[in-house]
Amino acid sequence: MTPGFLTSLSFRLAIAYAGLLCLSMALLSAAYYWIAIARPLDEIRAQVNREAQVLAQTYIVDGDAALVAALEKRSQSSGSRQAFHAFISPEGRRVSANLPSWPARPVRGWFSIEADIYREGDEVDFSALSRDRIFRNGARLIVGRNAEEIEDREEVLANALPWLLGLTILFGIAGGLFMSRAITRRLDTISATARSVIAGNLGGRVAIAGKGDDFDRLAGTINVMLARNQELFEAVRRVSDSAAHELRSPLARLIARLETLEVNIGHRPELEAAIAEAHRLQSIFNALLRIARIEGGRYDGCFSDVDLAALAADAVELYAPLAAEKGVEFLIEADVGIATLADRDLVFQALVNLLDNAFKHTPAGGCIRVKVHYRDDEPVIDVIDSGPGLQPGDAERITERFFRGEGTQGLPGEGLGLSLVAAIVHLHGARLVFHTLNQGLHAQMAFMARP
Amino acid sequence: MHILLIEDDSDLARHIVAGMGQSGHVVEHRDNGRDGLVQATCERYDLIILDRMLPGIDGLKILAALRAADDETPVLLLSALGDVDERVKGLRAGGDDYLGKPFACSELLARVEVLGRRRALSGDRNGEIRIADLVVDLAGHSVKRGGKRIELTLREFRILACLVRNCGRVVTRAMLLEEVWDYNFDPQTNIIDQHISNLRHKVDRGHAVPLIHTVRGTGYVLRE
Numbered sequence: 001m002t003p004g005f006l007t008s009l010s011f012r013l014a015i016a017y018a019g020l021l022c023l024s025m026a027l028l029s030a031a032y033y034w035i036a037i038a039r040p041l042d043e044i045r046a047q048v049n050r051e052a053q054v055l056a057q058t059y060i061v062d063g064d065a066a067l068v069a070a071l072e073k074r075s076q077s078s079g080s081r082q083a084f085h086a087f088i089s090p091e092g093r094r095v096s097a098n099l100p101s102w103p104a105r106p107v108r109g110w111f112s113i114e115a116d117i118y119r120e121g122d123e124v125d126f127s128a129l130s131r132d133r134i135f136r137n138g139a140r141l142i143v144g145r146n147a148e149e150i151e152d153r154e155e156v157l158a159n160a161l162p163w164l165l166g167l168t169i170l171f172g173i174a175g176g177l178f179m180s181r182a183i184t185r186r187l188d189t190i191s192a193t194a195r196s197v198i199a200g201n202l203g204g205r206v207a208i209a210g211k212g213d214d215f216d217r218l219a220g221t222i223n224v225m226l227a228r229n230q231e232l233f234e235a236v237r238r239v240s241d242s243a244a245h246e247l248r249s250p251l252a253r254l255i256a257r258l259e260t261l262e263v264n265i266g267h268r269p270e271l272e273a274a275i276a277e278a279h280r281l282q283s284i285f286n287a288l289l290r291i292a293r294i295e296g297g298r299y300d301g302c303f304s305d306v307d308l309a310a311l312a313a314d315a316v317e318l319y320a321p322l323a324a325e326k327g328v329e330f331l332i333e334a335d336v337g338i339a340t341l342a343d344r345d346l347v348f349q350a351l352v353n354l355l356d357n358a359f360k361h362t363p364a365g366g367c368i369r370v371k372v373h374y375r376d377d378e379p380v381i382d383v384i385d386s387g388p389g390l391q392p393g394d395a396e397r398i399t400e401r402f403f404r405g406e407g408t409q410g411l412p413g414e415g416l417g418l419s420l421v422a423a424i425v426h427l428h429g430a431r432l433v434f435h436t437l438n439q440g441l442h443a444q445m446a447f448m449a450r451p
Numbered sequence: 452m453h454i455l456l457i458e459d460d461s462d463l464a465r466h467i468v469a470g471m472g473q474s475g476h477v478v479e480h481r482d483n484g485r486d487g488l489v490q491a492t493c494e495r496y497d498l499i500i501l502d503r504m505l506p507g508i509d510g511l512k513i514l515a516a517l518r519a520a521d522d523e524t525p526v527l528l529l530s531a532l533g534d535v536d537e538r539v540k541g542l543r544a545g546g547d548d549y550l551g552k553p554f555a556c557s558e559l560l561a562r563v564e565v566l567g568r569r570r571a572l573s574g575d576r577n578g579e580i581r582i583a584d585l586v587v588d589l590a591g592h593s594v595k596r597g598g599k600r601i602e603l604t605l606r607e608f609r610i611l612a613c614l615v616r617n618c619g620r621v622v623t624r625a626m627l628l629e630e631v632w633d634y635n636f637d638p639q640t641n642i643i644d645q646h647i648s649n650l651r652h653k654v655d656r657g658h659a660v661p662l663i664h665t666v667r668g669t670g671y672v673l674r675e
Contacts, residue, residue: 252553256466259556290534300536321645345535348634356639
């Protein structure tokens with residue numbers, strides 16, 4: 001679970017889902033209780049009250065015999081609910097009753113009496129919802145009607161309610177988690193694609209689940225946007241690439257004409273400067289096209305096991321005379337047997353460009369160190385100089401084409417060397433990182449660990 | 452030298468023919484692959500300059516056809532596909548040298564002369580070569596001048612060997628890089644100049660006649 005899980009939309013959705021499920025379950029139970037239990041019980045109570053009133057009137061006005069007759073008649077009547085009664089004389093003698101038992105002392109309010117009856121060899125359960133009435137002379141009348149099935153329902157509901165609640169919470173949480181998992185998965189697909197596009201994979205597209213739902217529509221919209229961006233980006237790149245390519249042939253002819261002219265009229269300073277400038281243009285175009293080919297995946301390189309330590313030693317040997325001439329201390333620390341799968345020509349080129357950069361910026365008396373080692377299984381080449389380092393904010397832009405940081409005015413170069421390094425590093429799935437040190441710049445190429 | 456040029460860019464071809472002519476080479480030009488292949492098989496040349504991208508037939512196919520017929524005429528490939536991987540492909544297909552367009556005419560000339568001479572010299576490539584009082588033992592990796600032994604690093608020796616083998620011919624910086632360093636790469640600066648400077652220091656210092664000369668704008672030459 002991620003740290004932001006508690007604040008995530010999916011977690012809140014899961015909680016809301018579980019809460020709503022519990023609430024609707026509670027509402028359903030309450031409605032059932034009201035319709036199937038509370039209201040029928042109220043009806044029985046009202047009926048029993050009415051009957052008790054009438055019977056009491058009968059006793060007071062017409063006396064014992066009339067009441068007993070009325071009670072007998074009532075118990076015989078085939079109403080929707082079985083009628084129960086017990087009439088006890090002031091002396092405590094049972095006068096008439098179809099209840100098997102009753103409380104010895106009068107009870108205030110409503111009470112239920114078990115009144116099971118054997119009928120045709122079968123026991124039928126009854127429960128009489130009853131009330132007591134004590135007359136002024138001490139006679140006692142208990143009147144009730146059957147409410148067995150309603151009480152059964154109440155009991156079932158009471159027993160079921162904890163289970164229902166527990167299951168509802170369980171399903172609510174499970175359903176919520178499932179829902180949020182599904183949403184998170186779809187969102188993760190989208191953000192993973194976005195990250196891969198940010199990392200430079202412009203062809204990355206969101207996978208469409210094919211369900212035609214909201215996420216698919218969102219993914220479709222995002223994909224259209226990404227395709228449009230890629231189109232625009234590639235159009236820009238194509239223009240600059242083809243500009244470089246189309247300008248090469250006229251440039252070649254220009255150089256050829258200038259050389260012919262030089263042969264015909266001899267060395268002239270202006271002519272020489274023009275030829276030098278044309279060659280400079282040519283090298284810029286070549287560098288641009290080379291970067292474009294490597295970035296565009298059109299470079300048909302040859303990947304093999306490359307001993308980075310030996311490669312670095314060769315590069316250091318190449319630059320050793322320059323270091324001696326400039327008065328720069330030049331050191332190499334290479335562990336033995338640092339190897340990776342790479343195109344050796346390109347990696348050598350990248351290292352040469354980094355060294356070239358280091359030598360440009362390191363003053364006389366400075367120091368340049370090359371280190372080749374493993375860092376967490378990754379083969380790493382470090383180039384550490386003692387130059388002025390980078391200005392804040394330059395680290396992100398340093399590999400842009402034609403970018404030249406502050407303090408590079410007057411130094412040779414077109415701002416393409418490090419772009420080429422970045423393209424080569426990217427082709428190898430490696431990482432290029434620049435750290436500004438207290439004194440100098442630390443450039444690092446970290447290659448992929450071999451499987 | 453008798454050279455066959457197979458190149459479809461007529462401007463560039465005219466320029467090459469003129470440039471080579473000035474250095475005393477005879478150049479025959481064909482502007483498409485089929486004619487070029489026919490011409491190459493009909494006549495013997497000292498060298499063939501072959502464009503890689505030709506109308507009708509790919510330069511590499513012509514090269515393959517020549518090599519399949521046991522024709523060992525040195526072939527210099529020209530190509531607008533100047534990147535390292537294309538160069539490696541061209542050399543693997545049997546090319547003797549590879550030059551990306553655009554190029555300086557002096558670079559092409561230097562390479563043509565070296566290639567044309569390579570065949571003539573191929574007999575004693577590992578023997579002892581003497582130039583004035585300089586003695587280079589290619590097999591024994593030893594160098595003496597005026598009878599005194601000169602200690603060189605392996606790289607310096609390889610530079611000197613390259614110059615010595617092509618004695619009297621201009622060797623360009625790019626050629627030295629290709630020959631002496633085992634990497635195909637594009638140096639950002641004239642880094643090779645420092646190596647030559649060290650070598651010159653060891654070979655020429657204290658001698659009245661310098662042997663290693665700089666050819667302005669092009670490269671180096673070793674001569675008496």
